Amino acid sequence: MKKLTHFDDHGKAIMVDVSKKDETLREATACGSIFMKPETFRLIIDKKISKGDVLGAARIAGIMGAKRTPDIIPLCHPLAITSVQVDFSPVRGKSRIDIRATVKIKGKTGAEMEAFTAVAVAALTIYDMCKAVDRGMTISDIHLKEKSGGKSGRFIWEGTTKPKK
Amino acid sequence: MKKLTHFDDHGKAIMVDVSKKDETLREATACGSIFMKPETFRLIIDKKISKGDVLGAARIAGIMGAKRTPDIIPLCHPLAITSVQVDFSPVRGKSRIDIRATVKIKGKTGAEMEAFTAVAVAALTIYDMCKAVDRGMTISDIHLKEKSGGKSGRFIWEGTTKPKK
Amino acid sequence: MKKLTHFDDHGKAIMVDVSKKDETLREATACGSIFMKPETFRLIIDKKISKGDVLGAARIAGIMGAKRTPDIIPLCHPLAITSVQVDFSPVRGKSRIDIRATVKIKGKTGAEMEAFTAVAVAALTIYDMCKAVDRGMTISDIHLKEKSGGKSGRFIWEGTTKPKK
Amino acid sequence: MKKLTHFDDHGKAIMVDVSKKDETLREATACGSIFMKPETFRLIIDKKISKGDVLGAARIAGIMGAKRTPDIIPLCHPLAITSVQVDFSPVRGKSRIDIRATVKIKGKTGAEMEAFTAVAVAALTIYDMCKAVDRGMTISDIHLKEKSGGKSGRFIWEGTTKPKK
Amino acid sequence: MKKLTHFDDHGKAIMVDVSKKDETLREATACGSIFMKPETFRLIIDKKISKGDVLGAARIAGIMGAKRTPDIIPLCHPLAITSVQVDFSPVRGKSRIDIRATVKIKGKTGAEMEAFTAVAVAALTIYDMCKAVDRGMTISDIHLKEKSGGKSGRFIWEGTTKPKK
Amino acid sequence: MKKLTHFDDHGKAIMVDVSKKDETLREATACGSIFMKPETFRLIIDKKISKGDVLGAARIAGIMGAKRTPDIIPLCHPLAITSVQVDFSPVRGKSRIDIRATVKIKGKTGAEMEAFTAVAVAALTIYDMCKAVDRGMTISDIHLKEKSGGKSGRFIWEGTTKPKK
Numbered sequence: 009m010k011k012l013t014h015f016d017d018h019g020k021a022i023m024v025d026v027s028k029k030d031e032t033l034r035e036a037t038a039c040g041s042i043f044m045k046p047e048t049f050r051l052i053i054d055k056k057i058s059k060g061d062v063l064g065a066a067r068i069a070g071i072m073g074a075k076r077t078p079d080i081i082p083l084c085h086p087l088a089i090t091s092v093q094v095d096f097s098p099v100r101g102k103s104r105i106d107i108r109a110t111v112k113i114k115g116k117t118g119a120e121m122e123a124f125t126a127v128a129v130a131a132l133t134i135y136d137m138c139k140a141v142d143r144g145m146t147i148s149d150i151h152l153k154e155k156s157g158g159k160s161g162r163f164i165w166e167g168t169t170k171p172k173k
Numbered sequence: 174m175k176k177l178t179h180f181d182d183h184g185k186a187i188m189v190d191v192s193k194k195d196e197t198l199r200e201a202t203a204c205g206s207i208f209m210k211p212e213t214f215r216l217i218i219d220k221k222i223s224k225g226d227v228l229g230a231a232r233i234a235g236i237m238g239a240k241r242t243p244d245i246i247p248l249c250h251p252l253a254i255t256s257v258q259v260d261f262s263p264v265r266g267k268s269r270i271d272i273r274a275t276v277k278i279k280g281k282t283g284a285e286m287e288a289f290t291a292v293a294v295a296a297l298t299i300y301d302m303c304k305a306v307d308r309g310m311t312i313s314d315i316h317l318k319e320k321s322g323g324k325s326g327r328f329i330w331e332g333t334t335k336p337k338k
Numbered sequence: 339m340k341k342l343t344h345f346d347d348h349g350k351a352i353m354v355d356v357s358k359k360d361e362t363l364r365e366a367t368a369c370g371s372i373f374m375k376p377e378t379f380r381l382i383i384d385k386k387i388s389k390g391d392v393l394g395a396a397r398i399a400g401i402m403g404a405k406r407t408p409d410i411i412p413l414c415h416p417l418a419i420t421s422v423q424v425d426f427s428p429v430r431g432k433s434r435i436d437i438r439a440t441v442k443i444k445g446k447t448g449a450e451m452e453a454f455t456a457v458a459v460a461a462l463t464i465y466d467m468c469k470a471v472d473r474g475m476t477i478s479d480i481h482l483k484e485k486s487g488g489k490s491g492r493f494i495w496e497g498t499t500k501p502k503k
Numbered sequence: 504m505k506k507l508t509h510f511d512d513h514g515k516a517i518m519v520d521v522s523k524k525d526e527t528l529r530e531a532t533a534c535g536s537i538f539m540k541p542e543t544f545r546l547i548i549d550k551k552i553s554k555g556d557v558l559g560a561a562r563i564a565g566i567m568g569a570k571r572t573p574d575i576i577p578l579c580h581p582l583a584i585t586s587v588q589v590d591f592s593p594v595r596g597k598s599r600i601d602i603r604a605t606v607k608i609k610g611k612t613g614a615e616m617e618a619f620t621a622v623a624v625a626a627l628t629i630y631d632m633c634k635a636v637d638r639g640m641t642i643s644d645i646h647l648k649e650k651s652g653g654k655s656g657r658f659i660w661e662g663t664t665k666p667k668k
Numbered sequence: 669m670k671k672l673t674h675f676d677d678h679g680k681a682i683m684v685d686v687s688k689k690d691e692t693l694r695e696a697t698a699c700g701s702i703f704m705k706p707e708t709f710r711l712i713i714d715k716k717i718s719k720g721d722v723l724g725a726a727r728i729a730g731i732m733g734a735k736r737t738p739d740i741i742p743l744c745h746p747l748a749i750t751s752v753q754v755d756f757s758p759v760r761g762k763s764r765i766d767i768r769a770t771v772k773i774k775g776k777t778g779a780e781m782e783a784f785t786a787v788a789v790a791a792l793t794i795y796d797m798c799k800a801v802d803r804g805m806t807i808s809d810i811h812l813k814e815k816s817g818g819k820s821g822r823f824i825w826e827g828t829t830k831p832k833k
Numbered sequence: 834m835k836k837l838t839h840f841d842d843h844g845k846a847i848m849v850d851v852s853k854k855d856e857t858l859r860e861a862t863a864c865g866s867i868f869m870k871p872e873t874f875r876l877i878i879d880k881k882i883s884k885g886d887v888l889g890a891a892r893i894a895g896i897m898g899a900k901r902t903p904d905i906i907p908l909c910h911p912l913a914i915t916s917v918q919v920d921f922s923p924v925r926g927k928s929r930i931d932i933r934a935t936v937k938i939k940g941k942t943g944a945e946m947e948a949f950t951a952v953a954v955a956a957l958t959i960y961d962m963c964k965a966v967d968r969g970m971t972i973s974d975i976h977l978k979e980k981s982g983g984k985s986g987r988f989i990w991e992g993t994t995k996p997k998k
Contacts, residue, residue: 010306012216015225016918021889023896025916027858027937033522040312051177060180061394064516068398068577069247071518075573075581078900080241080294081301082234082893086900086914089581090611091520093511112522114611116915116939120308121301128293128312129245136246136286141175143285143317143328147205147293150312152304163308181423186394188401190421192363192442198687229681229886233742233893236683240738240746243405247398251405251419254746255776256685258676277687279776281420281444340636342546345555346753351724353731355751357693357772370642381507390510399577406575408735410624411631412564412728416735416749446750446774450638451631458623458642459575466576466616471505473615473647473658477535477623480642482634493638528852556724559846563728563907566848570903570911584911585941586850588841607852609941670966672876675885681962700972711837720840729907736905740954741961742894780968781961788953788972789905796906796946797846801835803945803977803988807865807953810972812964823968 014083023083029116034157037110038123040150041099042131048142049103052134063096063105066133070094073129074111074122084121087113092122094130107131108153118158124150179248188248194281199322202275203288205315206264207296213307214268217299228261228270231298235259238294239276239287249286252278257287259295272296273318283323289315344413353413359446364487367440368453370480371429372461378472379433382464393426393435396463400424403459404441404452414451417443422452424460437461438483448488454480509578518578524611529652532605533618535645536594537626543637544598547629558591558600561628565589568624569606569617579616582608587617589625602626603648613653619645674743683743689776694817697770698783700810701759702791708802709763712794723756723765726793730754733789734771734782744781747773752782754790767791768813778818784810839908848908854941859982862935863948865975866924867956873967874928877959888921888930891958895919898954899936899947909946912938917947919955932956933978943983949975 016022044052052062071092078086091112098105109126111119131147138145155163181187209217217227236257243251256277263270274291276284296312303310320328346352374382382392401422408416421442428435439456441449461477468475485493511517539547547557566587573581586607593600604621606614626642633640650658676682704712712722731752738746751772758765769786771779791807798805815823841847869877877887896917903911916937923930934951936944956972963970980988 010212010216012225012227012302013305014227014230014302019220019225020918020920021225021230021892021896023899023914023917025918025937027915027939047175051175055184060177060184060186061391062177062179064391064394065179065186065247065398067516068395069245071516072402072574072577073245074518076241076245079897080234080238080245081298082230082897083298084301086581086911088583088610088913089518090522092518093515093520095515112520114522115913120304121297124297124300124312128297131315132286132289132293133246133248135289136249137177137179139285139317140178143320144330144332145316147289147315148313150296151310152308155308165309167309185423185425186397186401188404188419188422190423190442192420192444226886226889229889230893232681233890236681237739237742237897239683244402247402251416251746253418253748253775254683255687257683258680258685260680277685279687280418340542340546342555342557342632343635344557344560344632349550349555350753350755351555351560351727351731353734353749353752355753355772357750357774377505381505385514390507390514390516392507392509395509395516395577399575403575406571409732410564410568410571410575411628412560412732413628414631416746418748445748450634451627454627454630454642458627461645462616462619462623463576463578465619466579467507467509469615469647470508473650474660474662475646477619477645478643480626481640482638485638495639497639556721559721559724560728562846563725566846567732567904567907569848581911583913583940584848585852587848588845588850590845607850609852670872670876672885672887672963673965674887674890674962679880679885681885681890707835711835715844720837720844720846722837722839725839725846725907729905733905736901740894740898740901740905741958742890743958744961780964781957784957784960784972788957791975792946792949792953793906793908795949796909797837797839799945799977800838803980804990804992805976807949807975808973810956811970812968815968825969827969 026116031114031116032157033114034118035112036119036123036155037153038127039108039153040127040131041104041106042134042145042147043104044145045142046103048138053098062134062137066130067094069133070109070126070130074126077122077125081121085117087115089113089122094126118155120152120155191281196279196281197322198279199283200277201284201288201320202318203292204318205272205292205296206269207299207310207312208269209310210307211268213303218263227299227302231295232259234298235274235291235295239291242287242290246286250282252280254278257291259291283320285317285320356446361444361446362487363444364448365442366449366453366485367483368457369438369483370457370461371434371436372464372475372477373434374475375472376433378468383428392464392467396460397424399463400439400456400460404456407452407455411451415447417445419443424456448485450482450485521611526609526611527652528609529613530607531614531618531650532648533622534603534648535622535626536599536601537629537640537642538599539640540637541598543633548593557629557632561625562589564628565604565621565625569621572617572620576616580612582610584608584617589621613650615647615650686776691774691776692817693774694778695772696779696783696815697813698787699768699813700787700791701764701766702794702805702807703764704805705802706763708798713758722794722797726790727754729793730769730786730790734786737782737785741781745777747775749773749782754786778815780812780815851941856939856941857982858939859943860937861944861948861980862978863952864933864978865952865956866929866931867959867970867972868929869970870967871928873963878923887959887962891955892919894958895934895951895955899951902947902950906946910942912940914938914947919951943980945977945980
């Protein structure tokens with residue numbers, strides 16, 4: 009059975025030693041969705057109604073969140089992020105907004121957690137800005153879409169460990 | 174149609190003015206789940222195999238994450254948190270770990286975002302610590318379970334805006 | 339001659355003891371301006387040209403900056419901010435954007451520094467987002483416009499210590 | 504007309520992709536001034552009177568502020584700062600203190616924002632420490648004095664976009 | 669045997685629930701020392717030789733450190749600090765500098781950790797600023813000197829659990 | 834007499850300019866101890882009694898603390914940490930827990946302060962988690978055990994500046 013790399017042989021949590029790994033260009037894309045009532049969806053999408061740019065604020069929050077990753081995820085290495093992009097795709101019939109974050113770094117370890125954190129923070133920000141009208145919104149399906157660079161190579165999500173409900 | 178409270182009449186983002194609201198005891202509980210491969214689930218649950226306490230680290234991260242909420246969610250008020258509790262319920266047959274965070278404050282506005290952030294950060298930490306063995310883990314169903322205190326009163330989640338897939 | 343309150347009798351820097359002051363509602367408004375080339379001004383004001391919302395991002399940054407005040411100003415007390423509002427007034431003929439931030443707290447000491455920091459961070463963000471097209475932008479005239487609440491009472495800026503150039 | 508680099512073609516805010524830029528030695532110097540009453544100026548300059556080192560504290564704050572730049576400016580890249588220097592030049596006849604910050608990095612993008620932030624935080628700290636005796640102090644003329652390194656080459660401030668009052 | 673309050677009945681780490689405790693004025697004083705070579709001691713004490721104010725910088729760092737306590741100590745409550753004071757007593761014959769920090773809050777739980785953190789950060793800053801001339805400096809005897817306020821009442825250190833070497 | 838490198842020729846605090854130093858692999862180990870009552874020691878060591886993992890939480894805190902070093906130590910350079918390891922050795926007869934942190938970086942300056950901060954934060958966390966049963970615990974003997982890499986070469990602690998009591 010594989011071993012969890014974040015523990016040493018005595019079960020103690022460690023920040024994995026990447027001192028001798030090469031610095032390469034690495035890229036990771038994470039996705040997620042936030043589900044809501046149709047009225048909430050309309051408020052977000054049609055800025056004429058809401059008179060406010062929820063997604064603009066959530067994008068800024070997601071980008072800033074990516075930079076805070078090593079502050080909030082205990083064993084993450086601090087990384088020199090070279091690019092963050094956060095995109096939203098409203099899915100009209102489903103009252104759902106899909107969130108996608110791509111992070112690039114030149115470094116010794118991957119940017120998956122930065123991409124995940126960007127998605128999570130963007131979703132939390134949407135919830136925060138709309139919670140007064142819709143407390144039942146749900147954040148779901150946050151997963152790694154793709155990553156490249158580094159020794160473990162390319163990963164493309166095939167949904168294998170996704171929940172089957 | 175209801176209005177988004179985080180924008181003024183000109184559509185500008187604001188931190189909602191709660192200056193004149195009463196300080197009351199408020200409590201919020203958020204839930205979420207992380208889905209994974211059966212092998213990963215066993216590694217997390219059976220510390221004899223993994224030789225490491227993934228959930229212990231994720232709990233600490235979730236509690237600390239709750240405290241960072243106003244730093245990462247743009248329009249959140251800074252709140253004097255008086256209690257944070259983060260619990261994990263492994264669901265054996267489903268290779269799923271359910272996460273539940275309850276936050277209490279004595280303040281002028283609710284603790285929903287703190288509870289959400291605790292769940293999200295705990296889930297991200299589990300992902301981080303296990304990603305070397307299972308990149309396909311998925312974080313889902315983060316939602317507000319219950320809240321009480323404050324003028325808007327009690328809320329209990331009834332799943333209305335949850336995704337139906 | 340008046341004494342600087344941030345030092346004790348031996349000249350040592352201290353965080354002023356406000357333990358026994360009353361908690362009252364306090365409000366402070368700070369203003370400032372950023373000057374730029376006419377072309378830059380047009381890019382910011384006319385979102386159709388720039389295809390981006392500089393001021394929206396700067397507003398979010400200013401609000402978040404207000405919350406970081408005790409982290410960056412050494413002797414500031416941590417305060418429970420209850421409201422932040424950041425407004426921009428483009429002054430067309432002068433290629434100047436005026437920035438105004440109002441912060442409210444219920445606390446034992448005033449919110450001036452939070453309002454100042456909001457203005458400064460909003461201005462720095464505008465600079466950052468436009469620096470590729472205009473490195474010569476200048477941030478000026480950051481001052482306290484008004485404050486109320488607390489023992490020292492109301493202050494309204496009369497420009498007395500403003501630079502006369 | 505030039506384009507704002509912090510937005511993509513759809514007007515969405517992005518952290519500019521610098522992944523493929525070379526790491527070079529870069530340096531930036533920003534300047535600014537704080538204006539005050541003559542009495543305040545004397546209190547700051549003559550430590551025998553004030554019994555406290557306002558500028559020493561402001562210098563520490565400015566250096567620490569430079570390091571917090573990516574935390575507070577939304578689209579700034581995290582940079583490995585290799586040097587920060589903050590200097591103050593009291594201008595006696597004008598009751599003005601000039602602030603100058605020079606930041607060096609070895610990196611893929613410039614250090615202008617770090618230098619600006621150092622100046623702004625140093626100025627805010629001076630205001631904070633003296634506000635009890637002079638609420639009318641004004642922070643002005645924060646601008647980029649000089650920068651070198653990187654593809655855009657050397658910039659020396661010529662005052663073109665400075666306000667003409 | 670007494671129980672550790674930071675764990676629930678199942679051994680899970682929690683932020684202790686203080687929601688229903690009264691807000692009272694609380695005060696805590698922590699002390700500690702840093703030991704060094706006589707030459708280093710002289711450099712710090714005699715600013716004419718060192719041409720720099722090590723203790724001034726360490727005092728600012730200690731005060732700021734107190735404010736960061738809930739960010740760095742996992743289960744600490746965020747507290748509204750109302751006063752921080754950091755003092756240094758050079759002990760000439762022993763080449764030792766004693767550090768003492770007093771923190772006051774109006775709150776539901778004590779300020780011990782804030783006082784401890786102020787002492788530790790001040791000591792670390794002295795080490796940092798002098799390490800180029802003396803890598804062997806040692807930080808010792810950080811302990812709670814006194815605390816008052818709150819249900820557990822007054823505590824005065826009697827050295828009982830101090831190491832006897 | 835040697836000079837303090839953190840001041841310029843005029844006694845002004847600076848972040849030392851390391852722009853032109855080579856990036857090399859650097860490693861630093863700091864140690865420290867926390868002394869307590871025998872009962873407290875047993876509670877920490879025997880998790881069956883305490884029903885909680887004090888040292889697990891302290892280890893996470895120490896690792897995260899290492900990453901916060903440039904935020905809390907004023908003149909520290911931000912460094913790309915590539916490894917952190919925090920170990921505890923309970924010394925049964927002495928009711929003492931020894932703490933040891935090793936930090937590695939690839940960078941232009943050493944990782945001593947990161948190792949020190951990890952030890953200090955781990956010790957403060959142990960104090961925090963046990964203070965309800967033992968307010969008299971003492972943190973002592975935090976010192977640099979060893980460092981390597983960089984121009985100043987290898988350092989091994991020989992206790993010369995340790996306090997002799």
